[in-house]
Amino acid sequence: MPQNSDLSETRTTPEVTATPDNGRESPWERIRRGLRPGQRQMADWQGGSLAVSAVPGAGKSKGMADAAALTIARSQLNHRRQLVVVTFTRSAAANIKVRIRQALETLGLPAYGFNVNTLHGLALNIATQHPEQSGLSLEEATLIAPNQSHRAIAHCVERWIAEHPYRYQQLIEGQSFDGEETERLRRQSVLRTDVLPALAHTVIHESKSSGLLPEDLLALAEASQTRVPDDDYEILAIAVGLYREYQQFLRSRQLIDYDDMILAALRVLREPSTCQIWQERVYAVFEDEAQDSSPLQSQLLELLATDANNRDAPPNLIRVGDPNQAINSTFTPADPIYFRRFCQHCESRGLLATMDRAGRSSPMIIEAANFTLDWVNEHYPRALQGLGTAIVEEALPFRAQHIHPVDPGDPQKGANPAPTGLGLELCAPRDIYATVGAIARRIVELFSHTSEPRSAAILVRENRQGRLIQEIFSNPKAYGLDCELLDRGIPVYDVAANERLSHVPGEILALLNFIDRPHSPQYLKEALRVLVKRQRIQAQDLDRLASRPEQFLYPGPLAPTQSPSELDARGFCTRLLDARIALPIYQLISFIAVELDYNPSELATADKLGERVSRQTARSRSMASILEVLNEIVASESFEGVDADRDTESIYTRSGQVTIVTMHKAKGLDWDYVFIPFLHENTIPGQSWVPPQAQFLGEFTLSEVARAQIRASLHGQKQFYSRRLGDFDPTTAIPSVRESWQQAAALKMAEEYRLLYVAMTRARRLLWMSAAVQAPFTWSKPENLQQQKPCPVFAALAKHFPESVVTVD
Numbered sequence: 148m149p150q151n152s153d154l155s156e157t158r159t160t161p162e163v164t165a166t167p168d169n170g171r172e173s174p175w176e177r178i179r180r181g182l183r184p185g186q187r188q189m190a191d192w193q194g195g196s197l198a199v200s201a202v203p204g205a206g207k208s209k210g211m212a213d214a215a216a217l218t219i220a221r222s223q224l225n226h227r228r229q230l231v232v233v234t235f236t237r238s239a240a241a242n243i244k245v246r247i248r249q250a251l252e253t254l255g256l257p258a259y260g261f262n263v264n265t266l267h268g269l270a271l272n273i274a275t276q277h278p279e280q281s282g283l284s285l286e287e288a289t290l291i292a293p294n295q296s297h298r299a300i301a302h303c304v305e306r307w308i309a310e311h312p313y314r315y316q317q318l319i320e321g322q323s324f325d326g327e328e329t330e331r332l333r334r335q336s337v338l339r340t341d342v343l344p345a346l347a348h349t350v351i352h353e354s355k356s357s358g359l360l361p362e363d364l365l366a367l368a369e370a371s372q373t374r375v376p377d378d379d380y381e382i383l384a385i386a387v388g389l390y391r392e393y394q395q396f397l398r399s400r401q402l403i404d405y406d407d408m409i410l411a412a413l414r415v416l417r418e419p420s421t422c423q424i425w426q427e428r429v430y431a432v433f434e435d436e437a438q439d440s441s442p443l444q445s446q447l448l449e450l451l452a453t454d455a456n457n458r459d460a461p462p463n464l465i466r467v468g469d470p471n472q473a474i475n476s477t478f479t480p481a482d483p484i485y486f487r488r489f490c491q492h493c494e495s496r497g498l499l500a501t502m503d504r505a506g507r508s509s510p511m512i513i514e515a516a517n518f519t520l521d522w523v524n525e526h527y528p529r530a531l532q533g534l535g536t537a538i539v540e541e542a543l544p545f546r547a548q549h550i551h552p553v554d555p556g557d558p559q560k561g562a563n564p565a566p567t568g569l570g571l572e573l574c575a576p577r578d579i580y581a582t583v584g585a586i587a588r589r590i591v592e593l594f595s596h597t598s599e600p601r602s603a604a605i606l607v608r609e610n611r612q613g614r615l616i617q618e619i620f621s622n623p624k625a626y627g628l629d630c631e632l633l634d635r636g637i638p639v640y641d642v643a644a645n646e647r648l649s650h651v652p653g654e655i656l657a658l659l660n661f662i663d664r665p666h667s668p669q670y671l672k673e674a675l676r677v678l679v680k681r682q683r684i685q686a687q688d689l690d691r692l693a694s695r696p697e698q699f700l701y702p703g704p705l706a707p708t709q710s711p712s713e714l715d716a717r718g719f720c721t722r723l724l725d726a727r728i729a730l731p732i733y734q735l736i737s738f739i740a741v742e743l744d745y746n747p748s749e750l751a752t753a754d755k756l757g758e759r760v761s762r763q764t765a766r767s768r769s770m771a772s773i774l775e776v777l778n779e780i781v782a783s784e785s786f787e788g789v790d791a792d793r794d795t796e797s798i799y800t801r802s803g804q805v806t807i808v809t810m811h812k813a814k815g816l817d818w819d820y821v822f823i824p825f826l827h828e829n830t831i832p833g834q835s836w837v838p839p840q841a842q843f844l845g846e847f848t849l850s851e852v853a854r855a856q857i858r859a860s861l862h863g864q865k866q867f868y869s870r871r872l873g874d875f876d877p878t879t880a881i882p883s884v885r886e887s888w889q890q891a892a893a894l895k896m897a898e899e900y901r902l903l904y905v906a907m908t909r910a911r912r913l914l915w916m917s918a919a920v921q922a923p924f925t926w927s928k929p930e931n932l933q934q935q936k937p938c939p940v941f942a943a944l945a946k947h948f949p950e951s952v953v954t955v956d
């Protein structure tokens with residue numbers, strides 16, 4: 148058990164366990180009695196490691212906050228010795244801080260002895276307090292969060308191409324190549340702007356977040372050369388080159404990324420003297436949303452939670468999470484396998500608490516969620532055929548953990564509320580437009596039959612679906628619908644539309660880059676992408692256009708005739724280039740904003756951006772300085788971030804309102820009525836596919852194969868959850884390209900099903916789900932309807948709960 152050392156300030160211990168003599172219940176007991184069994188296990192924790200595997204709505208934050216307050220009281224924590232609570236987002240951190248304060252107040256204690264942080268906030272704190280050990284000084288370094296089109300990635304791709312002409316040529320030749328010049332240019336464009344940036348982005352993040360240096364990746368690449376016979380391109384060797392170039396670029400520009408911050412904090416903790424200071428300062432660590440942590444982050448927490456005076460003892464660490472709500476594993480290295488293994492490890496020592504009671508939803512909704520989990524786990528192994536039983540078991544989409552309604556006498560008021568309507572309603576409208584009409588009618592019905600405050604949300608898989616719903620709601624007559632949602636004064640809050648403002652600087656930068664260097668295939672393609680996204684030009688083969696900028700923009704008399712959509716795109720691009728000559732440089736931003744058909748708030752954002760750029764470039768107003776400032780704005784992020792003070796949760800879940808939000812963003816929230824439309828097989832679970840323009844490389848994508856190979860190799864390490872991580876063994880099994888692609892497909896499928904599960908478990912009183920008979924093949928062309936198969940789980944639910952199937956017009 149952790150020891151208290153050097154307490155210069157002491158707290159008055161509340162009545163910790165006993166009932167006071169007067170027979171009245173102590174505040175301590177009151178808090179403890181108000182907890183559910185799994186929450187109580189957390190509250191009674193007195194040291195060592197504990198895994199808490201919770202179901203949706205089980206009360207993870209409530210349990211953690213109360214357990215934190217009781218621990219602070221019991222161990223008399225103070226400013227010098229603290230409990231560190233780690234959450235995934237800033238808003239969750241703010242939320243839990245308030246709850247801990249409230250619980251301490253109930254105990255009659257002042258609000259200190261704890262520190263709530265996000266993982267990155269914590270790492271930054273550690274790293275900047277010891278700049279010599281961490282090698283990190285924020286005064287000199289700039290923090291970046293590179294995405295695939297970030298200049299750091301573009302730079303490393305260009306450098307790699309220059310340094311590796313032979314490998315690059317091999318990629319251009321792909322599976323077969325007849326040497327035709329236009330095709331060569333097209334392939335170059337695809338490699339430069341899509342394939343290699345995606346590979347770089349995936350591999351760098353995956354490796355860095357797992358503590359793998361370029362040398363480690365090189366060892367893996369060398370091992371794979373002898374073991375993976377179908378790897379013609381030696382994908383991991385390419386990845387090593389990209390990773391090295393990226394690191395070099397960051398060093399030369401004094402840039403750091405988020406993984407560097409964790410690594411910097413780890414450097415501090417690897418230094419015995421500073422490690423001692425931190426370990427003495429930290430009494431224990433409580434981690435929320437543990438399923439979303441990367442291996443390196445877990446390593447940091449374990450080190451921090453280790454008792455300075457007894458380093459061989461298990462770390463004083465509670466990790467709370469729900470492996471079934473892991474929905475970041477295909478775009479971050481946070482694979483749910485790590486938290487599951489931690490749970491197994493603790494379970495074998497009797498140190499696993501399970502929070503499987505949840506009061507959020509009506510029993511019918513709980514039944515539907517449990518059914519989904521079982522159905523998917525049962526049918527999913529087919530997707531993993533040929534991968535070996537051990538992998539299949541660990542890679543099942545869900546931990547076999549059912550949600551149970553709360554016990555009688557549960558402290559949560561109104562737990563497991565009575566259902567509204569059927570509780571679960573499933574329907575198959577004739578098409579997507581009829582779907583939106585049916586949702587609108589049902590919402591009007593639901594809101595007009597109650598005077599109670601009720602909230603509703605429509606959860607979509609992607610923003611384009613949300614945009615269409617909003618469009619139909621605003622103008623139902625144009626779609627032949629009679630929908631009175633807005634007439635009734637029911638407000639609709641479209642989360643994506645309100646967040647679109649954050650895209651403004653990036654879009655403007657893309658167009659300015661093109662105006663500055665129109666002959667760069669990369670900048671031309673980025674600009675065309677923005678124009679397609681903003682629906683200013685039609686979707687078309689952008690690589691073909693971008694591979695010969697000169698010919699596309701200024702075709703000579705012998706050039707092939709351009710199609711109407713190409714002509715349109717060209718017209719747009721040349722207009723932008725003319726503006727460069729016709730307008731003063733400082734007016735270009737406003738000009739672009741108008742050309743992109745921004746709405747009033749986007750225009751205002753662009754104006755504000757223009758002002759800032761103009762202020763920062765007052766001394767030398769050249770295109771180069773404008774681009775530099777804009778790049779800085781787009782690329783750098785500060786911790787005191789944009790949304791820090793906005794209580795988005797309460798905006799999203801306001802009663803009387805309908806919120807349109809993606810399933811990803813809905814995580815952690817709940818509504819009385821939840822609508823999940825457009826459940827088709829081609830979106831959930833969808834399919835792994837290779838974009839047609841990249842098929843010359845083969846029937847797989849390089850980035851997904853590399854990710855699967857790195858992960859398989861990491862997962863082979865049995866001690867993965869442990870502090871002894873670091874002895875990376877590249878000789879563990881590396882799957883072939885074919886197997887890796889299959890594993891990538893399985894990972895995606897599992898994640899899609901977990902996403903659906905997260906969406907379903909947001910509902911309190913009514914869960915309405917639908918799969919229209921006619922739906923688009925792709926949501927970039929929603930008007931192209933065709934018969935679509937429902938998502939297999941939807942079909943299974945309809946079969947299993949026939950009484951929930953309703954018909955709509």
Ligand SMILES: Nc1ncnc2c1ncn2[C@@H]1O[C@H](COP(=O)(O)OP(=O)(O)OP(=O)(O)O)[C@@H](O)[C@H]1O
Binds near residue numbers: 186205506507
């Ligand atoms: N012991 C309890 N007493 C009273 N209310 C509780 C208790 N435990 C949980 N609740 C309530 O249950 C609801 C769900 O809790 P919470 O949001 O913490 O769940 P969660 O586990 O984080 O859910 P999810 O993982 O689905 O986001 C909250 O309204 C919370 O106040």
